[in-house]
């Protein structure tokens with residue numbers, strides 16, 4: 213991330229500095245699209261990885277390693293959010309995410325590392341949706357927030 217990125221003080225979302233401020237003239241911080249939503253920090257954490265540069269076709273190794281560490285922090289955040297809740301399905305999905313994460317270590321130079329990282333993120337998303345479902349809420353839809361990221365024009369590794 214660069215110094216121009218803005219971190220929402222409410223949920224920690226990494227929002228592109230100036231992406232929405234130009235034209236508003238408010239002179240303030242960008243409005244965070246996650247604020248007011250349940251599990252805003254987990255949604256933001258997911259999407260920062262989901263729309264991250266590591267999923268670009270031409271992602272450099274440093275972006276992949278950076279994403280790997282972000283996934284670790286994201287899984288830990290979900291684990292913390294689930295603590296004390298009786299949500300066995302979410303716990304299982306998170307366990308699957310952990311397994312995929314451990315298999316994904318990019319230091320191993322494995323061609324499968326990216327696929328395992330993607331799997332880890334997918335299971336993390338499921339765990340988040342389990343958490344939302346428990347509260348009677350619909351699943352988190354990353355594409356609802358895509359315009360806040362620099363990902364739109366970028367070809368993704370969507371084919372595995």
Ligand SMILES: [Zn+2]
Pocket residue numbers: 220221222223224225244245246247252
């Ligand atoms: Zn926020």
